[in-house]
Amino acid sequence: MAQVRKTTHSRKTGARNTARRKASTTRKRSSRRAAPKRWSQRVTKESDALDLKRGVFKLKDPKKIAGSLKRLAEHSSRRKAGAYRSALSMLTFYINRAGKTLPKTQRTRLERAKVELKRAFGRE
Numbered sequence: 001m002a003q004v005r006k007t008t009h010s011r012k013t014g015a016r017n018t019a020r021r022k023a024s025t026t027r028k029r030s031s032r033r034a035a036p037k038r039w040s041q042r043v044t045k046e047s048d049a050l051d052l053k054r055g056v057f058k059l060k061d062p063k064k065i066a067g068s069l070k071r072l073a074e075h076s077s078r079r080k081a082g083a084y085r086s087a088l089s090m091l092t093f094y095i096n097r098a099g100k101t102l103p104k105t106q107r108t109r110l111e112r113a114k115v116e117l118k119r120a121f122g123r124e
Helices: 008-032 039-046 062-075 085-103 104-120
Strands: none
Touching: 039 085, 039 104, 085 104
């Protein structure tokens, strides 16, 4: 049988890899760019989302909000999913984007608009 010769190669590469990792992490930190701050605004404008009318989410009546979202979702040429899914995701996106700054009255109005949206699409 042939004898297997042990080499010191594996030990040397381990030391080199460690040094390489340390050098690469310091380079990454210094060259890393800051993330864009207003990503949600960019998503609203540039994504294949619905073309929303200005002030849709500020309407007082949940039925009007749901009706407007339904109309926009059905006529949109930019959506990738079904009309119901697109309308509901835009409403949820707006609620999540506003976060804690959204007044409680408006949050409850938008949550009621979700229910109205389900009714409008016959998903109840």
